[in-house]
Amino acid sequence: MAVQSYAGPEFLKGHGTENDFVVLPDPRGELDLTAARVRALCDRRIGLGADGVLRVVPGGLLGEELPSDVPTDAWFMDYRNADGSVAEMCGNGVRVFARYLLESGLAASGNVPVGTRAGLRGVLVGEDGRVTVDMGGAAVTGHSSVTVAGYAMSALAVDLGNPHLVCVTSGIGDLDLSVQPGYDPELFPHGVNIELVEPLDERELRMRVYERGVGETRSCGTGTVAAAVAALRADGGENGVRLVHVPGGTVEVEVTPETTTLTGPAELLARGELDADWWRRIGEPVLVTSGTNR
Numbered sequence: 001m002a003v004q005s006y007a008g009p010e011f012l013k014g015h016g017t018e019n020d021f022v023v024l025p026d027p028r029g030e031l032d033l034t035a036a037r038v039r040a041l042c043d044r045r046i047g048l049g050a051d052g053v054l055r056v057v058p059g060g061l062l063g064e065e066l067p068s069d070v071p072t073d074a075w076f077m078d079y080r081n082a083d084g085s086v087a088e089m090c091g092n093g094v095r096v097f098a099r100y101l102l103e104s105g106l107a108a109s110g111n112v113p114v115g116t117r118a119g120l121r122g123v124l125v126g127e128d129g130r131v132t133v134d135m136g137g138a139a140v141t142g143h144s145s146v147t148v149a150g151y152a153m154s155a156l157a158v159d160l161g162n163p164h165l166v167c168v169t170s171g172i173g174d175l176d177l178s179v180q181p182g183y184d185p186e187l188f189p190h191g192v193n194i195e196l197v198e199p200l201d202e203r204e205l206r207m208r209v210y211e212r213g214v215g216e217t218r219s220c221g222t223g224t225v226a227a228a229v230a231a232l233r234a235d236g237g238e239n240g241v242r243l244v245h246v247p248g249g250t251v252e253v254e255v256t257p258e259t260t261t262l263t264g265p266a267e268l269l270a271r272g273e274l275d276a277d278w279w280r281r282i283g284e285p286v287l288v289t290s291g292t293n294r
Ligand SMILES: N[C@@H](CCC[C@H](N)C(=O)O)C(=O)O
Pocket: 019, 052, 081, 086, 087, 088, 089, 090, 091, 092, 093, 162, 163, 193, 211, 212, 213, 214, 219, 220, 221, 222, 223
């Protein structure tokens, strides 16, 4: 019987309101994180299971890819969706990421700067354990529509570094999000995250989300900010605070003229070592008769 060696890359598992992630520390930028490896890690049967992967890499190793406002000495969140695609930003992920930096001694308490493809984000881990991230300004980029189970709804396009289409409607619990909702691919050639939002009163709303590159998830941080922006507009305002209830919990979103903030829990629950042989095998090209093999 083969003896397991482990001794592969270190990993941690964490989540923010049940939007869950595999964290991969990569202090020397040595991990070859192919789309196939991301898909295997996120697979809930053959892998660890997650909505996405957060590779922790020094900003200085990104070279020309590093956004201009991210200092080379900041840690960079290299975010991947469960299908292996790359995304610009992840509001729940960045809060889990900052908690990892603090707990592993890679950052001091206070405002933790985190580099993302959408730019620099400041994250504050509170004494109560709740984590707040300054998400930057939300840009309302237009109007479009979304079709869920044959039912067309108007939607507000909101950009948080990554794209969102938000439908403010009622009865969201009854809508089928098991398949990709329809949207205009000409407006969103790289895909879009879709939020269904139901205001409960003037301070609280409920949200479900179909994430680009993942499917329906139990929470999406950037999505909750987009949802709050759309709900505020539906109420005739632009600024304010909203509690957003998602299937995985509750977060608080504040929208001001200058910026937006997202506050909620972020937890790390496991740390371990991947099996080196498994890591090597899932990185190997799969033999196919046509098309790409990754
Ligand atoms: N879950 C995230 C968003 C992750 C990226 C998204 N699926 C995309 O492709 O833009 C969040 O908490 O914001």
